[in-house]
Amino acid sequence: MSDSAAAGETPAAQARPAADCVGIVAPRKVAIDRPLTLACGKILPRHELMVETYGALNAARSNAILVCHALSGDHHAAGYHGESDRKPGWWDSCIGPGKPIDTNRFHVVALNNLGGCKGSTGPNTLNPDTGKPWGPDFPIVTVRDWVRSQALLADALGIRQWAAVIGGSLGGFQVMQWAIDFPERIRHAVVIAAAPKLSAQNIAFNEIARQAILSDPEFHGGHFYEKGVVPSRGLKLARMLGHITYLSDAAMREKFGSVLRSGAMGFNYDVEFEVESYLRYQGQSFVDRFDANTYLLMTKALDYFDPAREFGDSLAAAFRRATAKFLVVAFSSDWRFPPARSREIVRALVEAGRDVSYALIDSSLGHDDFLMPLPEYTRVLQTYLGRAAAEAGS
Amino acid sequence: MSSGNGLRPDLALITQWIEPGSRILDLGCGDGALLAHLARTRKVRGYGLEIAPDNVARCLGAGVNVIEADVDDGLKDFGDASFDYVVMSGALQAMQRPDRVVAEILRVGRTGIVTFPNFGHWRVRLALALGRMPATPALPDTWYATANIHLCTVADFEDLCRDRGWCIARRALMNHRRSDSGGALRLAPNLLAEVALYMLQGRA
Numbered sequence: 371m372s373d374s375a376a377a378g379e380t381p382a383a384q385a386r387p388a389a390d391c392v393g394i395v396a397p398r399k400v401a402i403d404r405p406l407t408l409a410c411g412k413i414l415p416r417h418e419l420m421v422e423t424y425g426a427l428n429a430a431r432s433n434a435i436l437v438c439h440a441l442s443g444d445h446h447a448a449g450y451h452g453e454s455d456r457k458p459g460w461w462d463s464c465i466g467p468g469k470p471i472d473t474n475r476f477h478v479v480a481l482n483n484l485g486g487c488k489g490s491t492g493p494n495t496l497n498p499d500t501g502k503p504w505g506p507d508f509p510i511v512t513v514r515d516w517v518r519s520q521a522l523l524a525d526a527l528g529i530r531q532w533a534a535v536i537g538g539s540l541g542g543f544q545v546m547q548w549a550i551d552f553p554e555r556i557r558h559a560v561v562i563a564a565a566p567k568l569s570a571q572n573i574a575f576n577e578i579a580r581q582a583i584l585s586d587p588e589f590h591g592g593h594f595y596e597k598g599v600v601p602s603r604g605l606k607l608a609r610m611l612g613h614i615t616y617l618s619d620a621a622m623r624e625k626f627g628s629v630l631r632s633g634a635m636g637f638n639y640d641v642e643f644e645v646e647s648y649l650r651y652q653g654q655s656f657v658d659r660f661d662a663n664t665y666l667l668m669t670k671a672l673d674y675f676d677p678a679r680e681f682g683d684s685l686a687a688a689f690r691r692a693t694a695k696f697l698v699v700a701f702s703s704d705w706r707f708p709p710a711r712s713r714e715i716v717r718a719l720v721e722a723g724r725d726v727s728y729a730l731i732d733s734s735l736g737h738d739d740f741l742m743p744l745p746e747y748t749r750v751l752q753t754y755l756g757r758a759a760a761e762a763g764s
Numbered sequence: 765m766s767s768g769n770g771l772r773p774d775l776a777l778i779t780q781w782i783e784p785g786s787r788i789l790d791l792g793c794g795d796g797a798l799l800a801h802l803a804r805t806r807k808v809r810g811y812g813l814e815i816a817p818d819n820v821a822r823c824l825g826a827g828v829n830v831i832e833a834d835v836d837d838g839l840k841d842f843g844d845a846s847f848d849y850v851v852m853s854g855a856l857q858a859m860q861r862p863d864r865v866v867a868e869i870l871r872v873g874r875t876g877i878v879t880f881p882n883f884g885h886w887r888v889r890l891a892l893a894l895g896r897m898p899a900t901p902a903l904p905d906t907w908y909a910t911a912n913i914h915l916c917t918v919a920d921f922e923d924l925c926r927d928r929g930w931c932i933a934r935r936a937l938m939n940h941r942r943s944d945s946g947g948a949l950r951l952a953p954n955l956l957a958e959v960a961l962y963m964l965q966g967r968a
Contacts, residue, residue: 697824716831717841720811723787728831729820746817753824 390466391458392424392473395449399489402522406484409512409674419523420445420482420489424465425473427529433764434529435471436520437461437480438537438544441612441668442660444488447480448473463743470751475759476533484519485511485667493663494595506592510667513540513675517547521555533762534558534755535694538740539707540668543675546715549692550677558758559694560751563704563740565711566685566718567676572706575615576669579608583662592663605662606653613652618703618736678718685718692719696726697754699740699747706737727754771801774853774879774959777936781877781963782806786848789872791835791865792855794819796828803828810847836860842872853879854959858911863924870930870966879961884917884954885939902958918954925964934963 400421406414422445427434437447439460448465450458465471465478482490485508489495493508500507524532535548535556542564549559565572583589586604590597617625626644630636641647681687696719700712709730719726729750733739739747771779775798782788784806790799793812796819802808811829814820823830833841835852836859850873852865857880859865869876881902882888891898897907905912916924918937925932937949937957949956 713841720831720841721843721846723809725829726811726831727820727824727829728833729817729824730832732817749821750824753821757825757827 390468391462392449392466394452395422395424395446395459396451397422397445397489400523400526402519402526404522404525406515406519406522408509408515410509412509414484414491414509417484417491417519418489418495419484419491419519420486421523421527422446422448422459422480424448424478424480425476427477428762428764430763431529432531433475433533433759433762434477434479434524434527436524436532436535436548437465437471437478438516438520438535438541439480439483440537440539440541441665441672442609442656443541444486445480445482445490446488448478461741463741464748464751470748470755471536472752472755472759475764476755476762479523479527479529481520481523483511483516485509485516485664485671487661487664492661493592493667494661503595505595505663508663508667510670513543513547513671514551516544516671517551520544520548521552524555530555532556532558534560534758536560536562537564538562539564539737540672540675543672546677547675549694549696550688551691553691553693556694557761558697558754559692560697560699560754561712561715562699563701563707563712563737564698564715565707566678566714568673569711573673575611576673579611579669580666582607582611583666586662589662592666594662600657601662602654602657605657605660605665606650608665609656609660610649610653613649615706616736616738618705618734620703621735624734685714686721689719689722689724692722692724694724696724697750698726698728699731699750700728701731701733701735701737701739701747703733703735704737704739771797774938774961775801777938777961778851778853778877778879779805781934782808782849784808787846788849788851789813789839789842789847791839791850791852791869792858793823793828793830796823796826796830798851798853799823799828800826835865838864839868839872844871845874847873849873849875849877851877853877854881856880857883857913857915859914862914862916863928866924866930866964867928870964874965875933876964876966877961878964879959880916880921881912882918882937882954882957882960883915884919885958886955887958889955900958918957918960921960921962925962929967931965931967932962933965934961936961 397420400419403416443460446459447461448459467474482488485492487494493504497504535545537545542561545559545561548556583604586601588599589601677688678685698712698716700709716728731747788810790812793814799812813833815834820830820832850869856862887900888898937953939958
C-alpha cells in the first residue's frame with residue numbers, strides 16, 4: 371500500500387522527506403542502571419534500550435507520548451536515518467508534523483523493547499557474565515516486564531506521566547498493561563487492533579512459527595551466533611506464516627489473485643503464483659533484519675499476555691485499577707485480532723466504569739491496516755489526540 | 765421550549781428527567797450533545813452508542829465516550845441494570861425490532877427514556893388523507909430516503925407498553941413550537957403531539 375502511494379510521487383519528492391515527515395532522525399541508546407526483576411524471577415542488574423524521539427518536550431513535561439511496537443517493530447517509528455533510506459520508520463504514516471501523533475504538539479518516544487534485536491539488550495547482545503551473545507539464555511520476558519522497563523526509561527527521560535501510551539497489536543497489549551500497572555503515569559490509553567489475550571488459534575500460529583525456528587538445523591539450540599550461521603529457513607517460514615495472518619483473504623485476492631505467472635502449470639515447486647513470490651520475498655527480507663531468538667521471545671510474550679489472570683480471570687477487575695481514558699480501535703477486516711476481541715476489551719472497561727471510546731474502522735487489508743493511513747482511522751486518532759494535546763497544554 | 769444552550773428541545777426535556785450524578789447509556793447518541801450537556805450540568809457519566817462514523821468522530825471531538833455499534837445487534841455488551849438510565853431519542857422508529865430494543869433498554873437500565881415522532885400527528889394524517897407520504901417538521905425525510913422503518917403513533921406505543929407490562933412513569937408531548945403544557949395537546953395527544961417522550965420502567 372505504502373509502496374503504491376510512493377510510486378505516484380515525483381522522484382524529487384521521494385528524495386526529500388515531505389513537510390509532514392519528521393525528517394532525518396537519529397536513534398540513541400539509553401542505559402537503565404536500575405535492576406529490573408522479571409516475571410520469570412531473574413533480575414537484570416542493568417539494561418540498555420534503543421530510543422528515538424520526535425517533537426519537543428514542553429516545559430511542564432506533560433506532552434510525552436509513548437509508542438509501543440508490535441512483534442517485529444522497533445524504535446525507528448518515523449522519519450529516515452539517512453538520505454539514502456528507501457523507507458521511513460514503521461509508523462511514519464501516523465507520526466509527524468500535523469499527523470495524528472502530531473510532533474508539533476507531542477514529544478514522541480519510541481523504543482526497541484527489552485529482548486529486541488535492534489540494539490536494545492536482548493539475545494543478540496553480549497551477556498556480561500559470559501562475554502558471549504545471550505542467545506537462548508536471555509530470559510523470556512513478558513508484556514509486564516516490558517512495561518516495567520519502559521517505566522524505568524520514562525524515569526531516565528524525566529517523564530513522570532505520559533499524555534498517552536499508544537500501540538497496535540502487541541503494542542496495544544503494552545498499552546493495557548501500562549494502564550493497569552501504572553495508572554498514575556498514563557492519561558490516555560490508545561489500544562489498536564488488539565485483544566484481551568490470545569485465542570487458541572493465535573497461540574497455534576505462534577507455535578508453528580516457533581517450531582519452524584526450533585527445528586531448523588542451523589538454530590543450534592539458539593547458539594547459532596558462535597557458529598556463524600543463521601536459522602534462516604525457520605525464521606523465513608515463521609515470517610511467511612505470520613504474513614498470512616496479517617492480511618485478509620480479500621486483500622490477498624486483490625493483491626495477488628491466483629493466476630499462474632507463466633500462464634501454464636510448470637509441474638514443479640518453484641514460484642508459480644504471485645502470492646508465493648510475495649511470501650518468499652517477505653520471509654527472506656525478514657531474515658536479513660531480524661533475530662530468531664527475539665522472534666521466539668516475542669511470540670512467547672504474546673502467548674503469555676493475560677492481564678485478567680491475576681484478577682480472578684476478570685478483565686474488568688484488572689481495569690478497575692486503571693484511571694486512564696481509553697480509545698479502542700478495531701478494523702473490520704482484521705481476522706488475527708478481530709473487532710469482537712476489541713469489544714471484549716470495551717465491555718470490560720464499561721463494566722469497570724472506565725472512560726472508553728471505541729471506533730470500528732471499515733477496512734480491507736486485514737490486521738496490517740493499523741499501520742495504514744486510512745482516512746477514517748486518521749480522523750479518529752487525530753480527533754482523539756487533538757483533545758489529549760489540548761489537555762496537555764500543547 | 766427554549767433550552768438556551770442550543771440543545772434540541774426533546775433533549776433539553778430529557779435532561780430535566782435525569783438525576784444528577786447518575787450513570788447513563790445513550791443509544792444512537794448522534795454528535796454526543798446530550799451526554800456532553802449532562803456531563804457538564806449534572807455530573808452524569810456514561811457512554812453513547814452510535815453507528816455513523818461522522819458522529820463517532822464528533823463525539824470524540826466533544827470528549828464524549830462513544831462506542832461504535834449497531835443498536836440492532838442488541839446490548840449484549842452491557843450487564844443487567846448496569847445503568848441508571850438508558851436513553852434512546854428519535855431512533856426507535858429506525859430499529860429492526862423496536863419492541864426488542866425497548867426490552868433491552870429495560871434490561872440494561874433501571875429506567876428507560878424513549879422518544880419518537882408521533883405518526884398520529886394531524887399533519888401526518890392530513891398528508892396521508894391527501895394520498896401522500898408525510899414530510900413534516902418531525903419527519904422531514906422523503907419516503908425513499910428515510911431511515912424510519914417502524915413508525916408508530918402515541919396510541920400504538922402505549923398499547924405495546926400495556927401489552928408487555930412496561931410501566932410508563934412519565935410522559936411528555938411536544939410539537940415544534942411548545943411542549944407538554946398546552947391543554948389541547950393533553951386533550952388530544954395522538955393528534956397534536958409531534959414528538960412523544962416516555963420514561964419507562966420494566967415489570968415490577
